Amino acid sequence: MSTRYNARTVEPKWQKIWEERGDFLTRDDAGGKPKYYVLEMFPYPSGRIHMGHVRNYTMGDVIARYRRARGFNVLHPMGWDAFGMPAENAAMEKNVHPKGWTYDNIAAMRSQLKAIGLAIDWSREFATCDPEYYGQEQALFLDMLEAGIVTRKKSMVNWDPVDNTVLANEQVIDGRGWRSGALVERRELTQWFLKISDFADDLLAGLETLERWPEKVRLMQKNWIGRSEGARVFFPLEGKIPNSAEQGAQSRSDAQLEVFTTRPDTLFGASFCALSPHHPLTAELAKDNPALQDFIRKCDQIGTSEEAIETAEKMGFDTGLKARHPFIEGKTLPVYVANFVLMEYGTGAIFACPAHDQRDFDFAKKYGLPIIPVVTPKDHADDAAWMDALVAGDDAFTGDGVAVNSEFLNGLDVTAAKRAAIEKLEAMGLGEGTVNYRLRDWGISRQRYWGCPIPVIHCEACGTLPVPRDQLPVVLPDDVTFDQPGNPLDRHPTWKHVDCPKCGKPARRETDTFDTFVDSSWYFARFTAPNAATPTDKAVADHWLPVDQYIGGIEHAILHLLYSRFFTRAMHRTGHLSLDEPFTGLFTQGMVNHETYRDAEGRWVPPAEVVIETVDGKRIAKHIETGAPIRIGSVEKMSKSKKNTVDPEDIIAKYGADTARWFMLSDSPPERDVQWSDQGAEGAWRFTQRLWRMVSAASETMAPKGAPMPADFGEEALALRRMAHQTLAAATEDFDNLRFNRAVARVYELANAVTGFAPAGDASKWAMREALELLVQIVGPMMPHLAEECWEALGHETPLTATEWPVADKALLVEDSITIAVQVNGKRRDELTIARDADKETVERAALALEKVEKAIDGKPVRKVIVVPGKIVNIVA
Ligand code: ANZ
Numbered sequence: 093m094s095t096r097y098n099a100r101t102v103e104p105k106w107q108k109i110w111e112e113r114g115d116f117l118t119r120d121d122a123g124g125k126p127k128y129y130v131l132e133m134f135p136y137p138s139g140r141i142h143m144g145h146v147r148n149y150t151m152g153d154v155i156a157r158y159r160r161a162r163g164f165n166v167l168h169p170m171g172w173d174a175f176g177m178p179a180e181n182a183a184m185e186k187n188v189h190p191k192g193w194t195y196d197n198i199a200a201m202r203s204q205l206k207a208i209g210l211a212i213d214w215s216r217e218f219a220t221c222d223p224e225y226y227g228q229e230q231a232l233f234l235d236m237l238e239a240g241i242v243t244r245k246k247s248m249v250n251w252d253p254v255d256n257t258v259l260a261n262e263q264v265i266d267g268r269g270w271r272s273g274a275l276v277e278r279r280e281l282t283q284w285f286l287k288i289s290d291f292a293d294d295l296l297a298g299l300e301t302l303e304r305w306p307e308k309v310r311l312m313q314k315n316w317i318g319r320s321e322g323a324r325v326f327f328p329l330e331g332k333i334p335n336s337a338e339q340g341a342q343s344r345s346d347a348q349l350e351v352f353t354t355r356p357d358t359l360f361g362a363s364f365c366a367l368s369p370h371h372p373l374t375a376e377l378a379k380d381n382p383a384l385q386d387f388i389r390k391c392d393q394i395g396t397s398e399e400a401i402e403t404a405e406k407m408g409f410d411t412g413l414k415a416r417h418p419f420i421e422g423k424t425l426p427v428y429v430a431n432f433v434l435m436e437y438g439t440g441a442i443f444a445c446p447a448h449d450q451r452d453f454d455f456a457k458k459y460g461l462p463i464i465p466v467v468t469p470k471d472h473a474d475d476a477a478w479m480d481a482l483v484a485g486d487d488a489f490t491g492d493g494v495a496v497n498s499e500f501l502n503g504l505d506v507t508a509a510k511r512a513a514i515e516k517l518e519a520m521g522l523g524e525g526t527v528n529y530r531l532r533d534w535g536i537s538r539q540r541y542w543g544c545p546i547p548v549i550h551c552e553a554c555g556t557l558p559v560p561r562d563q564l565p566v567v568l569p570d571d572v573t574f575d576q577p578g579n580p581l582d583r584h585p586t587w588k589h590v591d592c593p594k595c596g597k598p599a600r601r602e603t604d605t606f607d608t609f610v611d612s613s614w615y616f617a618r619f620t621a622p623n624a625a626t627p628t629d630k631a632v633a634d635h636w637l638p639v640d641q642y643i644g645g646i647e648h649a650i651l652h653l654l655y656s657r658f659f660t661r662a663m664h665r666t667g668h669l670s671l672d673e674p675f676t677g678l679f680t681q682g683m684v685n686h687e688t689y690r691d692a693e694g695r696w697v698p699p700a701e702v703v704i705e706t707v708d709g710k711r712i713a714k715h716i717e718t719g720a721p722i723r724i725g726s727v728e729k730m731s732k733s734k735k736n737t738v739d740p741e742d743i744i745a746k747y748g749a750d751t752a753r754w755f756m757l758s759d760s761p762p763e764r765d766v767q768w769s770d771q772g773a774e775g776a777w778r779f780t781q782r783l784w785r786m787v788s789a790a791s792e793t794m795a796p797k798g799a800p801m802p803a804d805f806g807e808e809a810l811a812l813r814r815m816a817h818q819t820l821a822a823a824t825e826d827f828d829n830l831r832f833n834r835a836v837a838r839v840y841e842l843a844n845a846v847t848g849f850a851p852a853g854d855a856s857k858w859a860m861r862e863a864l865e866l867l868v869q870i871v872g873p874m875m876p877h878l879a880e881e882c883w884e885a886l887g888h889e890t891p892l893t894a895t896e897w898p899v900a901d902k903a904l905l906v907e908d909s910i911t912i913a914v915q916v917n918g919k920r921r922d923e924l925t926i927a928r929d930a931d932k933e934t935v936e937r938a939a940l941a942l943e944k945v946e947k948a949i950d951g952k953p954v955r956k957v958i959v960v961p962g963k964i965v966n967i968v969a
């Protein structure tokens with residue numbers, strides 16, 4: 093038997109055996125075994141896997157293999173989130189077709205993933221750009237259209253002038269396109285929307301049920317949904333109010349301004365109203381007001397992101413209109429257009445109470461508007477000096493307190509005052525209590541080629557019509573050009589020209605495609621029946637869903653996960669699923685980091701070009717080829733921009749997949765970042781060698797396979813057995829709770845115990861085999877190739893993939909001795925460490941013999957000794 097473990101030959105060997113045996117092909121029904129669906133977020137086929145993928149998929153794989161061994165029927169599929177801009181960019185830059193580029197990348201990444209040795213059912217693989225997949229997505233869309241979950245409306249969109257596409261708010265980061273980095277502009281377009289906001293309350297309530305989700309993710313979703321209780325208030329308007337385009341500007345007596353507020357209790361402190369620059373009333377006022385038009389333009393330059401708007405200096409434009417105060421007879425408020433009022437929130441108009449809102453405060457200071465305190469802290473109730481200080485200072489008071497200067501509200505706390513104000517508004521017919529959500533409907537139209545075509549047809553006579561079902565899928569044309577900006581589908585010579593399905597006259601195909609987040613919002617359901625002729629096979633989906641354990645990056649905490657939760661509800665409503673929450677357990681793994689390196693000119697240098705030596709205890713880096721000095725920089729997330737990446741293919745070629753897997757699991761808790769380092773990888777590699785040596789060397793020192801269990805074990809053999817079974821029990825719990833790094837630590841401990849054990853005699857040889865077998869089995873889900881090779885070397889003909897998880901012997905889990913407290917007359921005097929199975933008399937005798945106990949008894953006669961086994965001894969004297 094060779095003593096050197098050669099991953100390069102062993103790993104492909106086992107991958108082939110698993111594949112030939114069909115070990116990971118999942119049947120929907122496996123003889124009554126309970127189901128377990130484990131899923132990692134599917135990758136975008138960029139062309140190469142990175143270490144983040146290795147970490148993510150290794151974790152999922154450990155779970156899949158472990159659960160399979162535990163007797164579950166495991167579903168562990170893989171696919172490709174294959175539509176999106178990078179393919180089109182490649183088309184533009186390298187003159188390749190997005191389709192060819194994508195499928196080539198998939199082929200490359202598939203073989204890279206296979207080299208990791210993942211226990212995946214590859215027969216279920218699909219890419220979202222397969223017409224079989226996106227055709228079903230189109231069918232889903234038509235169902236949702238019929239069910240009223242889809243709408244088409246004009247809206248302001250974030251326009252990326254570089255990618256020439258609309259971006260979702262979530263894709264705008266600091267006012268820039270998430271991919272292109274270009275400053276985003278505002279445009280008005282007619283778009284398709286999924287009505288996710290109809291589900292806001294339910295999506296919020298559902299969060300409470302997701303006990304196996306990270307608290308952080310639930311909180312992020314909660315904030316994103318942004319439920320605010322408040323009121324709509326109508327302010328009657330006075331002044332010259334333009335009515336409509338046809339009638340021209342004229343005065344209207346019934347005009348009123350509707351605002352949303354979360355603080356109706358502060359109405360008595362109102363000092364102005366403000367409209368969004370994009371409020372319809374603003375637009376009407378601007379028609380014959382060039383100064384206002386200028387102002388609107390200035391506001392637009394801030395960009396569309398909420399953050400940019402929040403932080404920009406407050407700007408206002410006085411419209412000259414006046415709003416009548418609902419509670420104060422004869423009082424009117426000036427109406428401004430203000431840059432900090434968003435059209436997308438509430439009603440796009442506000443009343444402002446500067447004393448109790450910071451934005452309003454800043455605005456009032458700038459434009460010399462009144463600041464009227466109407467809430468004072470409880471310990472300064474109605475304190476005039478406190479109020480003067482507030483007005484003179486820089487900060488609004490937003491805390492809880494007591495209403496003042498507010499007539500019928502005076503003396504009430506904020507909550508009670510809100511309620512009273514709403515009651516009054518409702519009685520007056522000037523407002524009502526309402527709930528507002530931050531969550532907007534999801535705009536899904538993208539003016540791109542490489543996406544799922546939206547299956548509708550526009551006819552001048554008949555309007556917008558769904559593509560007839562028998563014409564699905566609407567397949568993307570292959571003959572497109574990328575030599576100019578804009579949507580290639582739109583400029584395709586023939587594709588969009590179709591006959592109206594209703595009147596038969598020439599009509600126009602929709603040329604927008606879906607946001608790729610649509611594709612990833614239901615793929616987990618499709619995996620349950622990837623070849624079904626309908627989006628799902630409901631009975632099968634009902635069997636497999638929900639996903640028991642979903643694993644992915646925290647960067648998807650909001651969008652992907654919220655969209656998927658919404659889609660599941662929408663698919664429930666349209667009869668494709670029977671549940672609302674798709675992922676019972678969610679785990680967000682940390683990043684993979686690496687040191688950064690720069691040369692003398694400050695250019696980033698990849699780790700593969702750097703050699704590190706230790707000189708006088710200091711780490712010195714040099715360029716491998718030139719020998720030029722390299723500066724070692726901070727540890728950061730692996731990224732192309734800092735070139736601090738290592739290529740999984742290189743690692744696998746050098747050490748084998750098991751080493752990469754082991755290192756990814758070992759170094760830190762799975763939710764934290766892990767730092768990849770050569771030393772770490774080498775350490776992991778050395779352990780693979782060590783484990784193999786242990787198994788190889790043990791052929792002489794362990795009992796033959798199948799040897800009967802001896803009746804008696806010596807003390808040392810028993811200690812090893814205890815250690816092995818305790819390790820098994822603890823590692824089992826670690827796997828259950830995804831604490832992989834702890835399982836790794838336990839493996840090292842057990843390996844040390846085995847190394848330190850010198851078997852002599854049959855019983856200890858038997859214990860030696862048992863310990864080694866358990867060690868290999870625990871390692872199995874983490875380093876599956878090495879474990880299989882060891883398992884085979886231990887004489888097993890059935891591979892580990894077909895071997896059940898071992899069960900720890902309970903009798904060996906208990907410590908052999910226990911420690912119990914000893915009391916004399918109810919007072920604790922000492923404690924006693926004694927064999928767990930010691931009988932009462934032995935315990936009694938040992939307790940009475942303790943020095944401190946003897947002292948406490950002080951020669952008095954012992955009247956009674958009460959022994960509570962395993963807990964306490966009480967001596968009455
Ligand atoms: C008056 C008021 C007085 C307000 C006060 C706050 C404090 P959340 O909690 O996020 O829901 N608001 C309403 N619509 C807005 C819009 N389209 N753009 C910008 N601001 C808007 O915030 C609700 C509060 O934000 C509302 O309550 C409103 O200001 C403002 F002492 O109304 B408040």
Ligand code: ZN
Nearest residue numbers: 551554592595
């Ligand atoms: Zn028609």
